[in-house]
Amino acid sequence: MPEEHHPDHAPLELEHFLPYRLSILSNAVSQAIADDYQRRFDLSMTEWRVMAVLARFDGLSAREVAERTLMDKVAVSRALAKLVEAGWVTRATHDGDKRRSVLGLSETGWAVHEVVAPMARSHERDLLAKLDEEERTWLARILDKLQPVQPL
Amino acid sequence: MPEEHHPDHAPLELEHFLPYRLSILSNAVSQAIADDYQRRFDLSMTEWRVMAVLARFDGLSAREVAERTLMDKVAVSRALAKLVEAGWVTRATHDGDKRRSVLGLSETGWAVHEVVAPMARSHERDLLAKLDEEERTWLARILDKLQPVQPL
DNA sequence: ACGTTATAGTTACACATGAAACCATTTGCA
DNA sequence: TGCAAATGGTTTCATGTGTAACTATAACGT
Secondary structure, eight states, X not given: OOSSOOOTTSOOOGXXXXXXXXXXXXXXXXXHHHHHHHHHHOOOHHHHHHHHHHHHSTTOOHHHHHHHXXXXXXXXXXXXXXXXXXXXXXXXXXTTOXXXXXXXXXXXXXXXXXXXXXXXXHHHHHHHTTSOHHHHHHHHHHHHHHOSOOOO | OOOSOOOTTSOOOGGGOHHHHHHHHHHHHHHHHHHHHHHHHOOOHHHHHHHHHHHHSTTOOHHHHHHHHTOOHHHHHHHHHHHHHHTSEXXXXXXXXXXXXXXXXXXXXXXXXXXXXXXXXXXXXXXXXXXXXXXXXXXXXXXXXXXXXXXX
C-alpha cells in the first residue's frame, strides 16, 4: 500500500501496486487449480465454472448460467457445447419456450464434480492455511467491501 | 470463507470460494484500468506493464523485463515490438553481447507514462477508499503472506 | 581452437476469447 | 391478427496467448 504519497507521475512500483498484486495472486491460485483438473479431465476453467453452478442450481438456462458465472454468453455457449458432447451436462428444451435450454449435470457429470470439487476446496484450504484465524476474518470482510457486484 | 465444513463433494458455492472471488475482483479492477488506457493510447495491459517496469529500471534486457513483470518472454517480445514501433520504447544492442537488448523509455514514452501512471494510481485510490485504515493495514499484511513469490 | 551446450530473442502454429452478425422464437402492441 | 422489437443461443471473424521450434550469439570444457 502507498505509505507516503509519491508524486503521481513517479514510476509505478508494480510490486506495491494493489491491482497488480491482486492479479498475480489470483492468476497463480486459479491456474494452480485449473492445471489440476485440466490434466485429469481436460476441463477448462470456464467449463468447470459452468459445471459448478449447475451442481448448485439445476435446470438453469444458458443465460442464467452466464449471469451466475459472470461469463459472457458466448463463452457459456461454447463451454456447454463441449460439456454436452462429453456427456457431463444434459440439455433439454424448455416447455413453452423453445429458445430456452434446460441444463443440468448428468450422472457422469456429477461423478466429475465429486472429484473436482474436493480438489478445488483443497487448494482453497492450502491458501487459507497461510493465514491465521484473525487474518482470515479480516480477509472475508475486506473482500466483501471490495467486491464490485455480488450477483446471485 | 468456509464457516462450517461442507462435505467435500457438496456443490461448490462459487460466491464464497476464495479463488473465484479473487479472480472476479482482480479482473474487474485490472480491466477497469486497462479500459482507461486502452482507449486513450491503444496500449494493452502487457504493454503497459513493460512500460511501467522500464520507467523504474532503465536499460533492462527483454529477459529482465520478463522476470520483473512475471510475463513470459514471448509476451514481452511482442509487447516490445509494438512499443518500439510506436516510438515509446528505445532498443539498442548491448555492448559485448549482441544477443541482449538494452531497453528504455523514449521521450514520448515518458510522456505516455506520465499520463497513465496517475490514471492507474487513481484507480488504486478508488479501490482503497472502500476500506478504512485498519482494513488497509490488514490487507497489506494478508497479501504479503499469500503472495506466491516476490521476485524483484 | 573447436564442438557442445546454454542463452536472448523471434517466429510459427494451434488454441482460446470477445465483439458483432446471425437465426429462431417469443413478446409487445397497434 | 400481424409486424416490430426483444430474447436465447450459435456462428463468424479478428485478435490475443502459450508452446514449441528456430536463429543468432555467447559460454564452457576439453
